[in-house]
Amino acid sequence: MENKRDREKRKRQLREGIIDSENLEQDEDLREDIKKHRQFRVVITVLLIVVIAAGLFGYHYYQTHHQYQKFSAKWEKELSEGSFSGYEAYGENVVKYTRDGASYIDRRGEELWNQAFEMKSPFARTSGDYVAIADKNGYSIYICDKSGCQGVVTTTLPISKVAVSSTGVTVAILEDSKSNFIAFYDKSGTKLKIEVQTTLAGNGYPIDLSISPNGMLLMVSYVYLDQGIMQNQVVFYNFDEEGQNVKDRLVGGFKEYGSNMVAKVQFLDDRYACAFAQDRLCFYSLENTVKPELLQQVDVEGEISSIFYSDKYAGMIVKNENGDKELMVYGSSGRLVFRKDVDMEYETAEISGNHVLLYREAECSIYNMSGILKYHGTLDGSIEKLICLGDNKYIQIGPRFMKELELQ
Numbered sequence: 439m440e441n442k443r444d445r446e447k448r449k450r451q452l453r454e455g456i457i458d459s460e461n462l463e464q465d466e467d468l469r470e471d472i473k474k475h476r477q478f479r480v481v482i483t484v485l486l487i488v489v490i491a492a493g494l495f496g497y498h499y500y501q502t503h504h505q506y507q508k509f510s511a512k513w514e515k516e517l518s519e520g521s522f523s524g525y526e527a528y529g530e531n532v533v534k535y536t537r538d539g540a541s542y543i544d545r546r547g548e549e550l551w552n553q554a555f556e557m558k559s560p561f562a563r564t565s566g567d568y569v570a571i572a573d574k575n576g577y578s579i580y581i582c583d584k585s586g587c588q589g590v591v592t593t594t595l596p597i598s599k600v601a602v603s604s605t606g607v608t609v610a611i612l613e614d615s616k617s618n619f620i621a622f623y624d625k626s627g628t629k630l631k632i633e634v635q636t637t638l639a640g641n642g643y644p645i646d647l648s649i650s651p652n653g654m655l656l657m658v659s660y661v662y663l664d665q666g667i668m669q670n671q672v673v674f675y676n677f678d679e680e681g682q683n684v685k686d687r688l689v690g691g692f693k694e695y696g697s698n699m700v701a702k703v704q705f706l707d708d709r710y711a712c713a714f715a716q717d718r719l720c721f722y723s724l725e726n727t728v729k730p731e732l733l734q735q736v737d738v739e740g741e742i743s744s745i746f747y748s749d750k751y752a753g754m755i756v757k758n759e760n761g762d763k764e765l766m767v768y769g770s771s772g773r774l775v776f777r778k779d780v781d782m783e784y785e786t787a788e789i790s791g792n793h794v795l796l797y798r799e800a801e802c803s804i805y806n807m808s809g810i811l812k813y814h815g816t817l818d819g820s821i822e823k824l825i826c827l828g829d830n831k832y833i834q835i836g837p838r839f840m841k842e843l844e845l846q
Contacts, residue, residue, distance in 0.1 A: 506813045506830060506845035514841035515547030525823040525835055526562040526569065527790060528584075532825060532835065533569050535560045540571050542584065545833060547840045551586040565651055566604025568625065572597050581608055581625050589627025595619065599647055607653035611644050618644055620658065622677075632677055634686075638663055641673060641688075650705045651749075654678040655724060657711050659700040670695040672703060672713050672720070674730045681728060690730035692720075704747050710770040712752045714745045719754060721772035734772025744787040751789050751807070755780060767794060767807065776809030791826035804832075804845075813845050 517534070526533045531544045539554040540562070557573035564570075572579040579591035579600060588606065595612035602608045606625025611618060620634035634656075636644055642662025649656055656675040661668055674690040681687045695715050702714040710733075713720045719736040740758040747753070753767035763780040767789075782803050784796040793812070794805040799820050804813040812830075823835040830845040 505811060507815075509813075509817065509843045509845045511818070512831075512842040512844055513547070514839055517543075517547075517835070517838055517840055522560075523822065523837070524560065524562065526564050527823070527825050528564050528569055530825070530827055532823065532833065532840075533562055533564065533571075533582075534835075535562050535571050540569075540580065540582070542582070542586075543840065545827060545842070550584070551582075553580060553582065553587045555580060561600075563600055563602050565602050565649075568602050568604060568606045568608075570600050570602035570608045572600040572610065574598065579608060579610060579623070579627070581606060581623070581627055583625070588625045589623070591623050591627045591629075593621070599644070601647055601649045603649045603653035604651040605653040607649065609647060609649050609656060611647060620644065620647060620656070634658075634675065636660065642669075642671065645670075645699065645701060646703050648703050648705045648711065650708050650711075650724070652708050655705070655708070655727060657703045657705060657713075657722075659703045659713065661699065668697060669693065670698060670700050670715070672700055672722075674711075674722075674724070676727050678727065684728060689728045692722075692730075692732060694732075694735075702745060704752070706747065706752065706770040707749055712747065712770075712772075714742070714752075714754065716742065719745075719752065719768070721752070721768070721770070723771070734768075736766075736768065736772070744784075746788045746794070748789040751775065753789065753794065755787055765794065765805070767809075775807055776805075778805065778809045778811075782814070786821075790824065791828070793826045795824050795826070797821045797824055817843065 522537050524535050534541050534543055537557055537560060539552060541552045542550045544550055558576055559574040560571055561574055562569055562571045567583045569582050570579055575596045577593045580587055581589045593612055595614055597610050598613050599611040608623045610621050612621055617635055617637045622630040622632040624630055636642060642660030645659040645661055647658045654677055658673050660671050660673060662671060671691055671693045673688060675687045676689045677687055681689055698716040700713050700715045705711045709724055711722045711724060717738050720732060721734040723731045723733045738756055740756045742754050743757045744755040750770055751767055755763050755765050757763050764777060765780045766777045767775040769775055782796055783798060785798040787796050792807050796803040800816045802817060802821060802824060803811060806812055817834055819836040819839060821834060822837060825833040827833060832843045834841050834843050
């Protein structure tokens with residue numbers, strides 16, 4: 439028979455058991471509430487991600503596929519007129535050159551510097567922060583950066599072609615009666631101790647050249663004689679330390695072109711280059727700087743009527759025997775980006791930013807890199823140069839004006 443102390447002990451244990459059971463039930467309810475709250479937060483987060491992704495996709499789709507119907511001028515500025523004017527895109531700004539000098543104009547139409555000179559037939563080439571302005575068949579080259587002229591080259595032989603690197607190193611083809619020279623100059627205009635001498639019986643007559651952005655690699659298109667027959671080839675030189683043990687610094691030659699002239703060669707960046715021939719477009723890899731590799735050859739059926747390129751893309755417009763035109767754009771490794779039939783009669787075809795621009799007089803067509811026609815129509819005033827600033831903003835340069843346009 440339990441005494442009073444034992445009964446009180448059992449009662450206490452029972453009460454504690456009841457209390458523990460109640461706490462356990464409360465803990466279970468609390469954990470269930472926390473679990474539901476976490477699930478709710480996950481659902482809300484997922485929904486937000488889906489909504490944001492849908493919004494971004496919708497915006498991207500709109501930006502990619504929307505075709506603009508009109509435009510508005512944000513500002514306009516009058517430009518002085520010269521006897522001859524040419525323009526080269528220089529980043530988001532522009533270099534204007536005439537027979538009397540050159541000027542660097544920013545995207546607001548403000549002149550940042552002006553350089554006077556006298557040339558009979560000026561032309562310009564740009565790369566990175568540098569621009570080289572030369573007198574075709576003349577004897578002078580002005581090497582400038584975004585702060586102004588850094589050096590002047592005076593040659594003793596006529597200049598036929600010029601290329602500039604993003605470091606300011608400039609190369610020029612100089613023509614002589616018996617042989618030709620490819621001469622190198624630093625950004626101050628000082629002649630470097632690097633020179634390539636060519637003859638028709640040797641490597642050949644240089645048609646075009648391009649220097650890599652880092653200034654270390656040179657690409658040249660040659661016409662040469664093979665058993666009395668004119669042939670064409672593309673040659674690469676390496677003037678870095680890696681090429682010093684290679685004879686004449688010549689690290690690669692490609693003779694697959696036969697009698698088809700390679701009118702234009704171009705480094706797209708330090709790793710990739712391309713060559714435009716009469717019947718094909720070829721892409722090269724310079725990953726191995728002492729062993730260039732042909733990556734892709736695009737054979738053309740028809741006539742190449744226009745070529746264009748940037749630091750990311752190369753393209754052409756091909757006309758078939760019926761007169762129909764097709765626009766084709768490729769990435770730097772030779773991958774097809776898009777192809778599109780073209781109806782417009784144009785005079786200029788070029789790449790600006792991530793857009794292909796075709797224009798003639800006041801009419802223009804603008805394609806994005808998805809091959810979507812973003813705008814086709816006429817602008818106010820004739821178009822000497824059109825530069826893309828963004829998805830729907832452009833600089834239009836005419837004979838005596840410069841303005842910013844926003845497509846709507």
